[in-house]
Amino acid sequence: DAGVTQSPTHLIKTRGQQVTLRCSPKSGHDTVSWYQQALGQGPQFIFQYYEEEERQRGNFPDRFSGHQFPNYSSELNVNALLLGDSALYLCASSLAVGTGGSEQYFGPGTRLTVT
Amino acid sequence: AQSVAQPEDQVNVAEGNPLTVKCTYSVSGNPYLFWYVQYPNRGLQFLLKYITGDNLVKGSYGFEAEFNKSQTSFHLKKPSALVSDSALYFCAVRDSSNYQLIWGAGTKLIIKP
Numbered sequence: 318d319a320g321v322t323q324s325p326t327h328l329i330k331t332r333g334q335q336v337t338l339r340c341s342p343k344s345g346h347d348t349v350s351w352y353q354q355a356l357g358q359g360p361q362f363i364f365q366y367y368e369e370e371e372r373q374r375g376n377f378p379d380r381f382s383g384h385q386f387p388n389y390s391s392e393l394n395v396n397a398l399l400l401g402d403s404a405l406y407l408c409a410s411s412l413a414v415g416t417g418g419s420e421q422y423f424g425p426g427t428r429l430t431v432t
Numbered sequence: 433a434q435s436v437a438q439p440e441d442q443v444n445v446a447e448g449n450p451l452t453v454k455c456t457y458s459v460s461g462n463p464y465l466f467w468y469v470q471y472p473n474r475g476l477q478f479l480l481k482y483i484t485g486d487n488l489v490k491g492s493y494g495f496e497a498e499f500n501k502s503q504t505s506f507h508l509k510k511p512s513a514l515v516s517d518s519a520l521y522f523c524a525v526r527d528s529s530n531y532q533l534i535w536g537a538g539t540k541l542i543i544k545p
Contacts, residue, residue: 321475350533359436359522359535360476373531407476418464418483421533423476 319344321424323408329430330398338393338427342410348372349391350421351383352407360407366391367413395429403431434459436525438536445513445543453508453539455523462528465506467497470520470538479521482506493517513543 322341330336342349348367352360362375366385380396389410395402405428409421435458445451457463467479480491482499490496497508506523523536 350531357538359524359537360533362532362534365531375532409476418481418528420466420478420481422478423468425475 323424340408346410354405436536442540451513457525459527464526466524
């Protein structure tokens with residue numbers, strides 16, 4: 318049973334560029350959440366997707382956008398990259414049980430460096 | 433507003449001794465509480481959760497946590513620490529009417545032989 322997978326593992330971009338990160342959820346899961354984790358900090362919630370719709374969004378600017386596909390996989394897009402966007406980006410999948418009682422399973426993350 | 437506090441940046445414990453990693457939270461509604469562990473260069477792994485019911489929750493690798501509503505705490509515990517328990521531990525909380533998971537800053541647990 319494959320767990321959550323993310324690609325790429327590492328990415329180096331220049332300020333002002335755009336980036337797309339990809340995530341495949343754990344088999345059987347239908348909900349995908351994205352997080353940003355800066356060095357030495359806890360993850361920060363970016364948004365969650367369910368049934369191909371953004372269900373909730375954290376305190377991130379519109380430069381951060383996403384998409385969920387019919388097979389439940391997801392993409393995170395970041396436009397006009399800033400140096401401060403350098404972080405580990407984590408994808409987590411879960412089952413849409415009620416409003417949040419199910420635990421999330423995390424991928425290994427994508428390390429984004431903006432120069 | 434929801435928040436989570438992990439008051440200790442680092443906890444040092446001798447192997448074989450009991451360990452406690454502290455977590456307090458603030459939510460407006462009923463809390464859903466979680467503990468995760470992060471090993472170096474690896475993703476976050478789920479340990480245990482409290483949704484409702486018994487205040488003492490048992491999880492993976494011999495860990496347990498006690499939900500205390502009056503103190504708004506959810507401390508992680510283990511009766512006998514192993515060197516392999518050394519890692520970064522995160523507490524997270526979600527309001528029952530909300531999808532957003534709020535995370536603490538993490539506590540580095542160091543188990544010395």
